[in-house]
Amino acid sequence: MSNNNWWRGAVIYQIYPRSFKDSNNDGIGDLPGIIEKLDYVASLGVDAIWLSPFFKSPMKDYGYDVSDYCDVDPMFGTLDDFDHLIKRAHELGIKIILDLVASHTSDQHTWFLESREDRTNDKADWYVWADPKPDGSPPNNWQAFFGGPSWSYNVRRGQYYMHNFLESQPDLNMHNPAVQDAILAQFKFWLDRGVDGFRLDVANCYMHDPLLRDNPPVDDPKPQFFNVDFPTPFTMQDHIYDFSRPENIVFVKRIRALLDQYDNRMSVAEIAFNKDGLGAGADYTRGNDRFHTAYNFSLISGQKASASYIRDALEAYAASDGGWPSWAFSNHDVVRVATRWGGAENTDNPAFIKMLIALLTSLRGTVFLYQGEELGLPEATVPFEKLKDPWGVYLYPKWQGRDGCRTPIPWTNDAMAGFTGAADTWLPIADGQKPLNVAAQEKDPASPLHFTRTFLRWRKNHAALVSGTITFHDTHRDDVLAFTRTHDGQAILCVFNMGEEPVDLTINSQPVTLQGFEAQFSVDGSVAFSSNP
Ligand code: TEU
Ligand code: CA
Known part of the structure; x- marks a missing residue:
């Protein structure tokens, strides 16, 4: 049966393959490990999986530096393993979305090895590439997101090449139609293999300013990311790329046209570092010929659970002329939501965790649940000697980087948490996460894991929660969020108490009583579901 809109209102589970499940005891998760756990993923009631990159890579940015888009890195398995994975997932009714990192490649990609040889080769x-300034310095003042100049010198060509991220992640020149064609061919390889869609890594970084203009200086050295004072005297993005560069949209339309040649495929764009924040991605999703949806950063950057913050983010996006929204609280780049919004007091409060799961999956949009979020995993603390993320190593101790959300999933209470039979893992298993292991939560009917299953099943039977409209209500307090989702005459009042004290209030002239951290759903004036019954 054809359902081109399956992704609207879908719950998509993000797997970071290195840390999901290790099948061959080398301490690193892999595709056969994911296959082993597909029944578990299916049991959650999610619709699709977003797989973070598993392509051939020197792993300088843990797979976001691809040296061959059309092969599986031996660390993760083989193309055969991938074929088994997608076949089994489809049997279980789960779609598979791949993470395509098209803005840059690894410096070990054959395209780059060829390109750097001389100034006249085919690539x-x-x-x-750009010439040095007369004094030998880089062509302009652009700064890389992961620190230092965006330019690295190559002796063979006597020129600099540009990279938005690591020196080992050279930026493709997407202004060149041959490069666009080559990237589209990589998409096609996977579409023909049956994947259901793509998450497009930094899709707004595809096009740089061809005039290579300097970025303006930063007026006052204000924090730029993660509330960390990022050490650069220049704004990083202004002229490197422009969020609505006409050439970029032209390329986006080519990607969409390719997807449209297949049935039921989708695209979700990562529009990162977007200065207009709340309206993230509108330009990239407007109409029917751009990306299907864009991953909204508003809720993964907030520092606490706040009704006004969440409402503002959703209303601002709705007021933009963007397409269907996508929301997430956690991913492999940010502090896990249990810690980010829970703080020291509530990180491990199951009622708080369940309320968050209900809240995320009740928002109007496609929602992304990051592995371990269904368990309520807190952020791990990784000691400096064990840090892997180059960004974290660079900014430590101001910021410990992205490793705290990337530690292995605890499946059991065993020494190696049932993740691996090896004596050591690529990132340490986090002690603080172990008590929340899957086996323990399976045994506890009151666990966040059981709640996720129960709620997602209930949600599926209530079309208003999947695809309905959303209307917010004034609660006059920042710890209570309330909205109604409506579809086909069915209206569900959804109320979330983000504080630990019980509350009594009137919403839409209906009296509502909530326990601490309760998520409550009412149909026709009576409570139909509660996270804290
Ligand atoms: O991320 C882009 C990126 O750096 C942001 O997600 C950033 O972390 C966020 O805006 C902070 O608020 C993508 C990948 O998700 C990331 O893992 C890669 O390192 C990066 O691209 C480079 O490919
Ligand atoms: Ca392995």
Whole structure:
């Protein structure tokens, strides 16, 4: 049966393959490990899986530096393993979305190895090359997100190449139509293999400013990311790329046209570092010929659970002329929501965790649940000697980087948490996460894991929660969020108490009583579901 809109209101489970399940005891998760756990994923009631990159890679950015888009890195398995994975997932009714990192490649990709040879080879302008200034310094003042200049010198060509991230992640020159064609061919490889869609890594970084203009200086050295004072005297993005560069949208339309040649495929764009924040991605999703949806950053950057914050983010996006929204509280780049919003007091309060799961999956949009979020895993603390994320190593101790959300999933209470038979893992198993292991939660009917299953099943039977409209209500307090979702005459009042004290209030002239951290759903004036019955 054809359902081109399956992704609207879908719950998509993000798997970070290195840390999900290790099948061959080398301490690193892999595709056969994911296959072993597909029944578990299906049991949650999610619709699809977003797989973070498993392509061939020197792993300088843990897979976001691809050296061959059309092969599986041996660390993760083989193409055969991938075929088994997708076949089994489809049997279980789960779609598979791949993470395509098209803005840059690894410096070990054959395209780059060829491009850097000289100034005249076939791929000479597949990357962003520029001559030094007369004094030998980089062509302009652009700064890389992961620190230092965006330019690295290559002796063979006597030129600099541009990279938004690591020196080992050279930026493709997407202004070159041959490069666009080559990237589209990589998409096609996976579409033909049956994948259901793509998450497009930094899709707004595809096009740089061809005039290579300097970025303006930062007026006052204000924090730029993660409330960390990012050490650069220049704004990083202004002229590197522009969120609505006409050439970028032209390329986006080519990607969409390719997807539209297949049935039921979707695209979700990561529009990162977007200065207009709340309206993230509108330009990229407007109409029917751009991306299907864009991953909204508003709720993964907030520092506490706040009704006004969440409402503002959803209303601001709705007021933009963007397409269907996508929301997440956690991913492999940010502090896990249990810690970020829970703080020291509530991180491990199951009632708080359940309320968050209900809240995320009740928002109007497609929602992304990050592995371990269904368990309520807190952020791990990884000691400096064990940090892997180059960004964290660079900014430590101001910021410990992205490893705290990337530690292995605790499946059991065994020494190695049932993740691996090896004596050591690529990132340590977090002690603080172990008590929340899957086996323990399976035994506890009151666990966040059981709640996730129960709620997602209930949600599926209530179309208003999947695809209904959303209307917010004034609660006059920042710890209570309330909205109604409506579809086909069915209206569900959804109320979330984000504080630990019980509350009594009137919403839409209906009296509502909530326990601490309760998520409550009412149909026709009576409570139909509660996270804290
Ligand atoms: O992320 C882009 C990126 O750096 C942001 O997600 C950033 O972490 C966020 O805006 C902070 O608020 C993507 C991948 O998700 C990331 O893992 C890669 O390192 C990066 O691209 C480079 O490919
Ligand atoms: Ca392994």
